[in-house]
Amino acid sequence: MSEDDRVAVVADGEWTDDVDEEEGVVVNWFAKSGRRVTAGESICEVQVEKVSIDVPAPVDGELVEIVRAEDDEFTIGDTLAWVRPEG
Amino acid sequence: MIDRELTMSRAIVEAIGDEMRANDEVFYMGEDVADYGGIFDSTQGLLEEFGYDRIMDVPISETAYLGAAVGAAQQGMRPIAELMFVDFFGVAMDQIYNQMAKNTYMSGSGVSVPMVLTTAVGGTYSDAAQHSQALYGTFAHLPGMKVVVPSTAYDAKGLLHNAIRDDDPVVYMYHKRLMGLGWLPAPEGPKTPVPEEEYTIPFGKADVKREGADATVVTLGLHVHRALDAADALAEEGIDAEVIDLRTLVPLDRETVIGSVEKTGRLVVVDEDYRSFGLTGEIVSSVADEALASLDAVERVAMPDVPIPYARELETEVMPSTGDIEAAVRNVQ
Numbered sequence: 001m002s003e004d005d006r007v008a009v010v011a012d013g014e015w016t017d018d019v020d021e022e023e024g025v026v027v028n029w030f031a032k033s034g035r036r037v038t039a040g041e042s043i044c045e046v047q048v049e050k051v052s053i054d055v056p057a058p059v060d061g062e063l064v065e066i067v068r069a070e071d072d073e074f075t076i077g078d079t080l081a082w083v084r085p086e087g
Numbered sequence: 088m089i090d091r092e093l094t095m096s097r098a099i100v101e102a103i104g105d106e107m108r109a110n111d112e113v114f115y116m117g118e119d120v121a122d123y124g125g126i127f128d129s130t131q132g133l134l135e136e137f138g139y140d141r142i143m144d145v146p147i148s149e150t151a152y153l154g155a156a157v158g159a160a161q162q163g164m165r166p167i168a169e170l171m172f173v174d175f176f177g178v179a180m181d182q183i184y185n186q187m188a189k190n191t192y193m194s195g196s197g198v199s200v201p202m203v204l205t206t207a208v209g210g211t212y213s214d215a216a217q218h219s220q221a222l223y224g225t226f227a228h229l230p231g232m233k234v235v236v237p238s239t240a241y242d243a244k245g246l247l248h249n250a251i252r253d254d255d256p257v258v259y260m261y262h263k264r265l266m267g268l269g270w271l272p273a274p275e276g277p278k279t280p281v282p283e284e285e286y287t288i289p290f291g292k293a294d295v296k297r298e299g300a301d302a303t304v305v306t307l308g309l310h311v312h313r314a315l316d317a318a319d320a321l322a323e324e325g326i327d328a329e330v331i332d333l334r335t336l337v338p339l340d341r342e343t344v345i346g347s348v349e350k351t352g353r354l355v356v357v358d359e360d361y362r363s364f365g366l367t368g369e370i371v372s373s374v375a376d377e378a379l380a381s382l383d384a385v386e387r388v389a390m391p392d393v394p395i396p397y398a399r400e401l402e403t404e405v406m407p408s409t410g411d412i413e414a415a416v417r418n419v420q
Contacts, residue, residue, distance in 0.1 A: 025269070027267075027268075027269040027272075028094055028267055028278065029092070030091055030092050030093060030094075030097075031091060031092065032092065035090075035091070045094075045269070047269035047270075050269070050270065052128075052268075052269050071272075
């Protein structure tokens with residue numbers, strides 16, 4: 001399976017309309033690399049402007065790489081992690 | 088298979104939600120628990136599923152709503168009532184100490200009081216003397232209440248299931264620093280794998296979080312993690328410390344503590360609550376009662392008998408630290 005088959009977990013969503021800041025921080029990961037995740041399941045908590053937001057898994061599959069660890073900062077739209085979809 | 092991990096706050100919410108789904112008599116009441124989701128996220132997301140009838144914001148009168156919870160429990164419901172900070176217990180002392188704790192006894196078992204009083208405890212974040220106390224001993228001292236203090240997400244969920252199903256009053260004290268909040272980051276440790284299905288952890292069973300032969304460190308709550316950090320550092324010096332997490336103060340698992348001291352001969356008790364008339368004295372005297380001949384050396388590490396300071400440097404000074412625990416374990420070698 002090539003790298004291109006992976007799906008990005010992106011720091012984006014409807015919540016971005018409610019915040020003015022572009023930057024946030026990763027607060028908690030609820031999955032470690034290698035774990036099976038289910039589409040829609042909350043796998044990560046981020047904080048923007050002191051508001052906590054849950055980031056869901058985009059597809060069913062395996063969380064293969066965490067790009068932004070806990071306490072790392074990010075900009076809205078950044079890739080936080082990669083999921084390899086179930087084949 | 089790699090497990091899902093949860094913060095302690097999410098593990099608590101999951102246990103509450105499971106119990107509310109299983110039993111219509113379970114409901115939650117407290118200040119800022121509905122729309123806000125609990126100021127330490129103890130009820131985050133529950134309002135959306137259960138609505139205002141079962142996740143109830145209350146007026147700022149602890150006497151009124153804790154009394155209401157006692158009455159509802161006596162009538163057969165299973166209320167969970169949250170005291171926002173344990174420090175506020177004083178304004179409802181009669182409802183807690185004389186009604187919740189004693190009504191089963193006073194009525195000759197005519198009524199039982201199957202309620203859970205949840206409350207946030209602990210310092211380390213500059214919230215000063217009226218919002219930083221642990222007060223474990225205050226609640227464990229008076230007969231009639233079970234007292235639970237989880238240190239990890241796994242324990243928090245299993246102990247809370249057990250608390251809600253208990254037919255007698257339970258005080259469930261969660262440490263703010265362990266909840267996993269963005270604005271109050273937890274140390275490494277309290278976020279653990281948590282099964283999605285329900286499970287219970289019985290009361291009165293301490294958990295040996297680390298086995299060791301050279302000293303017995305007895306503690307609970309936040310200081311389980313500080314003791315584990317201390318044990319890791321001491322291991323590099325060749326000192327092998329055992330760390331016992333009491334998990335419940337009432338009932339108290341004296342057997343596990345005494346068994347450990349009979350093995351190590353050395354006892355260090357670590358408590359975030361005040362030093363005098365509290366947990367450290369209770370554990371030391373329990374061991375002295377049952378196993379005095381095994382007890383070669385003893386140390387107490389606790390909050391000195393002073394109001395907890397606001398200034399960060401001063402609070403850090405009085406709060407038992409990892410370094411304080413290391414020094415105490417070295418002292419008993």
